Amino acid sequence: MRIIFMGTPDFAVPALLSxxxxxxxxxxxYTQPPRPAGRGMAVRNSPVHQEAEALGLPVRVPESLRSPAEQKRFxxxxxxxxxxVAYGLILPEVVLNGTRHGVFNIHASLLPRxxxxxxxNRAIMAGDAESGVSIMRVTQGLDEGPVCLMDRVAIGPDMTAGELHDALSILGADLMVEVLATLGEGKLHCVKQDGGLATYAAKLTNEETRIDxxxxxxxxxxxIRGxxxxxxxxxxxxQKGKTERVKVQGSTLEKGRGAPGQLLDDRLTVACADGAVRLTRVQRAGKKPMLADAFLRGVDLPVGSTLL
Structure with a gap:
């Protein structure tokens, strides 16, 4: 079939390739325009843009799809x-109706959840035991369209958002190819969502990233893992009168008791309201992520210290 692909980040690349x-x-x-990225803030093409050029595909980078001229081009x-797939622009109704069979989205959850x-991120932060991918026919409502295909992935006890992201990216690519094949055969059936079961994954904010x-x-x-x-x-x-922000990239549950934030041992186990977590991978400002033992060798952090 003749397909228009619309995506921007790494998550969308497997779908484009598939x-x-x-x-x-x-x-x-279609992808987001080149923007500054990285430490040097050099202007870069999006991951989808780079892959599309490698495949020899024509690339379009409109700032918006709201203009009549851009809609006519579409x-x-x-x-x-x-x-x-994670395109990043609102699709007006004229665009949603601008193909023969519609617009189909890879959404990284078990809709309507x-x-x-x-x-x-929200699935892991909420402690969900599973996630998955839903292939949805796009409508004007926020992720409200009928679901054409869905598959599930178990969320392991220590799985991070990055690990789940990669698993769902591959799964979504496979499911989309299956949906397109069924669509081409004229056999695609999509099921209306139960809006009464919907939950919303709000955009992450800086205010909620600090560990409590x-x-x-x-x-x-x-x-942490979400x-x-x-x-x-x-x-x-x-340290030495200076305050440093340290990111935590990995953790696991541990037994232990103490005042919240208290360092309980020499393995970077920290007390919480009940129980404790052991920080397995951390990242100091301006440095690469490191394992807990390497971090502890570089700081003065005796057992009993308090992390803020």
Whole structure:
């Protein structure tokens, strides 16, 4: 089929590659415009842009799809369907109706649970035992469209958002290829969501990234792994009168008792409201992530110290 692909970050790349490998004619790839990124803030093409160019596909980078001229360009592609994966722009109704069979989205949750911007992070932060991917026909409502295909992934006790992200990215690519094949055969059936069961995955904010050791250990652990590797949960470390922010990239539950934030041993086990968490991987400001023992060798942090 003639397919328009619309996506931007790393999460969308496997889907682009899979749709191309399945033999579909990708008539255009829409992605976010090049923007500053990295430490040097050099202007870079998005991951999807880079991969599309490597495949020799035509790339479009509109700032918006609201203008009549841009909508006309979209319709002129005469596509059978559009595939959307974390594109980052609102799709007006004229765009949603601008292909023969509609627009289909890879959403990283088991809809209607976790509609919205941060479904992967929110699932882990809430302590969900499973997540998954839903292939949805896009409508005007926020992630409210009928679901065409769904599959599940177990969330392990120490799984981070980054690990779940990678698993769902691959799963979503496979499911989208299956949906397009069924669509091409004229056999695709999509099921309306039960809006009464909907939960919302609000965008992450800076205010919620600080670790609160006064919460139960399980909640602290979920908070840490749900924000790893980005944006990263953090605590403050005071050394020689200076305060440093330290991000935590990995943790596991441990037994132990103490005042919230108290360091209980030489393995970076920290007391919470009940129980404790052991920090397995941390990142100091301006440095790469490191294992707990390497971190402890570089700081003056005796047992009994308090992490803020």
């Amino acid at each position: 749709v191309a490998k399945a033999g579909h004619d990708i008539v255009a790839v 319709a002129a592609l005469e596509a059978d369907a559009a595939v959307v 976790w509609r919205g911007a941060a479904p992967i 050791w006064a919460r139960p250990a399980q909640e602290v652990h979920n908070h 924000l790893s590797p980005y944006p990263g949960a953090w605590f403050e470390l005071v």
